Amino acid sequence: MIRLRQLKRVYQEGDAEHVVFADVDLEVAAGEIVVLLGRSGSGKSTLLNLISGIDVPDAGTVEVDATDLTRLSERERTMFRRQHVGFVFQFFNLIPTLSVVENLLLPLELNDKTTSRFTERARRLLRDVGLEGREHAYPDRLSGGEQQRVAVARALVHEPKIVLADEPTGNLDKETGLEILGLLDEQVRSAGTTMVMATHSREVIGMADRIVTFSAGKLVTISGEDLL
Ligand SMILES: Nc1ncnc2c1ncn2[C@@H]1O[C@H](COP(=O)(O)OP(=O)(O)O)[C@@H](O)[C@H]1O
Numbered sequence: 001m002i003r004l005r006q007l008k009r010v011y012q013e014g015d016a017e018h019v020v021f022a023d024v025d026l027e028v029a030a031g032e033i034v035v036l037l038g039r040s041g042s043g044k045s046t047l048l049n050l051i052s053g054i055d056v057p058d059a060g061t062v063e064v065d066a067t068d069l070t071r072l073s074e075r076e077r078t079m080f081r082r083q084h085v086g087f088v089f090q091f092f093n094l095i096p097t098l099s100v101v102e103n104l105l106l107p108l109e110l111n112d113k114t115t116s117r118f119t120e121r122a123r124r125l126l127r128d129v130g131l132e133g134r135e136h137a138y139p140d141r142l143s144g145g146e147q148q149r150v151a152v153a154r155a156l157v158h159e160p161k162i163v164l165a166d167e168p169t170g171n172l173d174k175e176t177g178l179e180i181l182g183l184l185d186e187q188v189r190s191a192g193t194t195m196v197m198a199t200h201s202r203e204v205i206g207m208a209d210r211i212v213t214f215s216a217g218k219l220v221t222i223s224g225e226d227l228l
């Protein structure tokens with residue numbers, strides 16, 4: 001589902017070049033859950049932004065479901081992302097002026113998927129994440145955990161090919177974080193969606209099919225047992 005080849009990303013800092021990573025290769029199978037583990041500043045968000053086509057690499061290719069994003073225009077990448085990618089962020093990123101249900105319906109509206117099958121799916125997801133009855137609340141009335149529940153539902157409602165989660169528990173207490181991980185695991189697996197989750201927290205290890213980390217600027221697979 002995802003194939004990264006020889007990816008390189010460099011940031012210019014004045015006259016100096018800062019190589020975040022080079023020669024990154026990664027293949028993620030359909031339905032696989034890969035956890036990208038690494039310290040703050042190691043390049044996790046940079047890598048997710050390349051997979052989603054928000055950012056483009058300095059070298060290498062990014063294929064998602066056999067589409068090479070590096071060959072698309074920015075507008076085409078935006079369309080691709082809207083249709084095929086779901087996101088869960090550290091700071092939830094719900095739209096504050098929209099209610100829970102409006103936030104949830106937004107990906108459907110952007111994709112012309114407001115058919116009864118999809119609105120029914122939205123309703124079911126809202127129930128599955130435990131927010132039935134809160135449909136008309138605004139994000140500022142919800143706890144962090146509740147906001148992230150909405151974000152999990154929003155990431156999946158339009159049936160994306162891939163879900164990218166960037167530190168989804170980073171702004172939650174441990175117990176709430178574990179609840180959110182459980183929910184993500186359940187929803188992503190039942191939908192058969194491919195997921196890449198970036199985190200510096202080892203709590204996620206249990207849900208990973210595979211754990212990868214940066215080592216000397218490359219991505220390597222590590223075993224969960226090595227981390228215990
Ligand atoms: N827009 C940017 N301009 C310059 N440097 C950046 C930019 N974004 C990230 N970096 C640098 O790239 C490295 C990786 O950042 P990031 O991908 O955000 O790491 P992580 O998500 O693992 O914490 C860091 O050294 C960071 O300072």
Ligand SMILES: [Mg+2]
Nearest residue numbers: 044045046166
């Ligand atoms: Mg980050």
